Amino acid sequence: xxxxxxxxxxxxxxxxxxxxxxxxxxxxxxxxxxxxxxxxxxxxxxxxxxxxxxxxxxxxxxxxxxxxxxxxxxxxxxxxxxxxxxxxxxxxxxxxxxxxxxxxxxxxxxxxxxxxxxxxxxxxxxxxxxxxxxxxxxxxxxxxxxxxxxxxxxxxxxxxxxxxxxxxxxxxxxxxxxxxxxxxxxxxxxxxxxxxxxxxxxxxxxxxxxxxxxxxxxxxx
Amino acid sequence: xxxxxxxxxxxxxxxxxxxxxxxxxxxxxxxxxxxxxxxxxxxxxxxxxxxxxxxxxxxxxxxxxxxxxxxxxxxxxxxxxxxxxxxxxxxxxxxxxxxxxxxxxxxxxxxxxxxxxxxxxxxxxxxxxxxxxxxxxxxxxxxxxxxxxxxxxxxxxxxxxx
Ligand SMILES: [Fe+2]
Numbered sequence: 565x566x567x568x569x570x571x572x573x574x575x576x577x578x579x580x581x582x583x584x585x586x587x588x589x590x591x592x593x594x595x596x597x598x599x600x601x602x603x604x605x606x607x608x609x610x611x612x613x614x615x616x617x618x619x620x621x622x623x624x625x626x627x628x629x630x631x632x633x634x635x636x637x638x639x640x641x642x643x644x645x646x647x648x649x650x651x652x653x654x655x656x657x658x659x660x661x662x663x664x665x666x667x668x669x670x671x672x673x674x675x676x677x678x679x680x681x682x683x684x685x686x687x688x689x690x691x692x693x694x695x696x697x698x699x700x701x702x703x704x705x706x707x708x709x710x711x712x713x714x715x716x717x718x719x720x721x722x723x724x725x726x727x728x729x730x731x732x733x734x735x736x737x738x739x740x741x742x743x744x745x746x747x748x749x750x751x752x753x754x755x756x757x758x759x760x761x762x763x764x765x766x767x768x769x770x771x772x773x774x775x776x777x778x779x780x781x782x783x784x785x
Numbered sequence: 786x787x788x789x790x791x792x793x794x795x796x797x798x799x800x801x802x803x804x805x806x807x808x809x810x811x812x813x814x815x816x817x818x819x820x821x822x823x824x825x826x827x828x829x830x831x832x833x834x835x836x837x838x839x840x841x842x843x844x845x846x847x848x849x850x851x852x853x854x855x856x857x858x859x860x861x862x863x864x865x866x867x868x869x870x871x872x873x874x875x876x877x878x879x880x881x882x883x884x885x886x887x888x889x890x891x892x893x894x895x896x897x898x899x900x901x902x903x904x905x906x907x908x909x910x911x912x913x914x915x916x917x918x919x920x921x922x923x924x925x926x927x928x929x930x931x932x933x934x935x936x937x938x939x940x941x942x943x944x945x946x947x
Contacts, residue, residue: 567790568893575792577891580827581936587896587946590909597842598884598897598947602860608850638787647850651800659796663834677800679850713794715801721840721884722947726895728791745893746789754788776788 565747566779574741576702598721604647604681614680616650616692624674626655626693628769631729631757634686635716636777642686643778649679649715650690657696657710666698691769697736709736709743716776723778730756731772790895793888795834798864802836805852807863809841809875814857819929820900821872824865824887827937831869835889837934838862839900841878881905882921887934896944900932909945917943 570582592598612618617628631650635643653659653676656668660675674693682688695710711728718724730743737743746752754777763771793801810817820839824832839861846856857876865871875883882899901910901922910918920942923930935942 566787570893570896572893575891575893577792578893579891580830581832581889581891582893583896583941583944584827584937585941585944587944588909588913589946590912592947593908595880596947597840597878597880597882600840600842600844602840602849602858603844604849605851608848649801651797653796659799661796661799663798664796675799713791713797713800715793721886722897724838724886724895725788725790726793726888727788728794742791742893745791751787751789754786755791777786779787 566751568745568747572741572745575745601717601719601721601723604645604717606645606681609647609679609681614678614688614690616674616676616678616690619675620673622673624654624671624693626674628691629694630689630691630763630765630769630771631712631774632687632689632763632771633774633776635682635688636686636775637718637723638777638780642682642684643718644682644684644686646682646717646719647679648682648688649677650692650712651677652692652695652712653698655693655696657698668696668698694731702741707736707739709734709740714776716778718778725776725778727776728755729774732756732759790893792890792893793836795890797836802862802864803850807861807871807873808852809839809859809861809873810847810857811852811855814876816877817874817928818877819872819874820883820923820932821870821929822931822933823869824871824889824934825869825936829938831865832889832936833865833867833869835865835869835871835887836862837865837871838886838888839873839875840884841875842884843879877902881907885934887936889936892936896936897947898934898942898944900930902930913943
């Protein structure tokens, strides 16, 4: 089992939102529209959209990092020209979102949202700052490990994936019901980026590598 | 080596919704229809922090992220309002249905369904019990199609696994 079960009682919000019936397994015909996907034009994404440290007049506070990787299908083929969107808290663990009540400072120089299209090898690259851990009200003394949210499109609508990238060695992993909702510990590790000295730029920013592998399209079964 | 899914969480509103996202076609587009409804949880309460994505199956000529121009785009994105409502404006699809994905805090994996604009013989619909079949069929009122998503419980929407 790869994906978390939608009913994961440790994550309280699932209790009233997880469907109670299993998804209907449906063998899509070749004309099913879910086997196709929107196509993104390079003119739709701005050159600075992938640099979350340059979206304001000043530089955000925090540890500058580079996050890069490839979007692949499960045969290892790159998914080219596809949209990758990221969003995250600032270095203090606060989102630039009106619903975030965590009493940590907002950073006027950090919105925490970025997007880019993958290149011919399925590669994406973001420059950002390392997000902080933040508390939530799921259970007493609940804290989310630092993470970057990822949204990825494949070549079929069925491959659409939203996930979260974590940072290696975070002591909060065992206490986080969202990360722990992935039942298989080996699969869970795939959500953890790898520190990479080759991605790291001297005197500038630490580098992390995070590949995303999307499911096969039903036609491949 | 598939990457597992994680919830979209509550704090995507400053990042994922974009201007014109719910409008697959410009205002006044000939034959445009509105698809609207509410997302409800297992207690029948509205879900104010869901995000829906609509796909007609045709890429079209209008930008996905940068709207503008007179053409149609096949993709739309809409966050729910505090009362759980969403609303898309689209060209009618070539076939009988639209594809819909629902993301929300509390959903560890997005759920996929179809909005059928009318009932009729169909391999998927015909495989379902009558009361479950009904959850996939929009209620039409002129150019407005109403389609509620019930995540859990009574009248639970049929979700699909391909
Ligand atoms: Fe988060």
